[in-house]
Amino acid sequence: MQARIALVTGGTGGIGTSIVKRLHDMGHRVATNFRDEARGRAWQASMRDAGYDITLALGDVSSAEQGEAMVAEVERQLGPVDILINNAGITRDSTFHKMTPQQWNDVISTNLNSCFNVTRPVIEGMRQRKWGRIVQISSINGQKGQYGQANYAAAKAGMHGFTISLAQENARFGITVNTVSPGYIGTDMVMAVPEDIREKIVAQIPTGRLGTPEEIAYAVSFFIPEEAGWITGANLSANGGQYMGW
């Protein structure tokens, strides 16, 4: 496959790092964002030591201005973005009757508004060049809901509506738009859950274990090659069989 320019948001995180590596291994030039300069540069150096040359751009994806500036910086360093993985995300869990406006807004703006903030600056260029790949990282909890995660489930379900609308609008321009919905993956996000609750979660997974970031990166990579050009508006569940609805 032709080498492309890829932007992975939240590429310094658990799943993001695996996606970054996978796209790099596929021969693409890869960029991600950082919010804290020192942490970002340390991550970049560790990647370089492991043989991965990754471009960094400052950006908080919950801000439209910063999303635009981040894309401009990536394009200044590498050229036009062909592949966008909307992966950055957070949780701020609480049962809804105790949820604060800040918990609601932080999760919606980081997980869902970010899709607007980062995709909007790349879509026109993809349409002009008649090629693009956009993948959202949603969640099993956007498919089935989750106690204590009304904010997160709403944001992650919203990503599906975003995906299938964008897929319809841009199919004629050689742009595919798809979603990967991971189940529980052993990253910091999930390891922060108390052990007794984590054990209960694992007991509900038919494979009997948490997933790995590499398994999610593999699912993402499925949508990227030329041969995947006819697959758009799809959702790929990668959840160890925990939820088999759609």
Ligand code: NDP
């Ligand atoms: P991590 O917490 O390990 O990584 C999250 C990444 O997102 C970090 O790089 C973080 O950067 C970045 N990020 C967070 N907020 C912002 C922001 N406002 N602007 C820019 N970057 C930001 O999470 P995971 O790797 O586990 O999760 C990745 C994605 O996968 C998320 O969307 C998550 O919801 C989804 N997911 C995860 C599952 C799991 O089991 N882990 C299951 C299902 C879905 P920083 O270092 O600056 O905070």
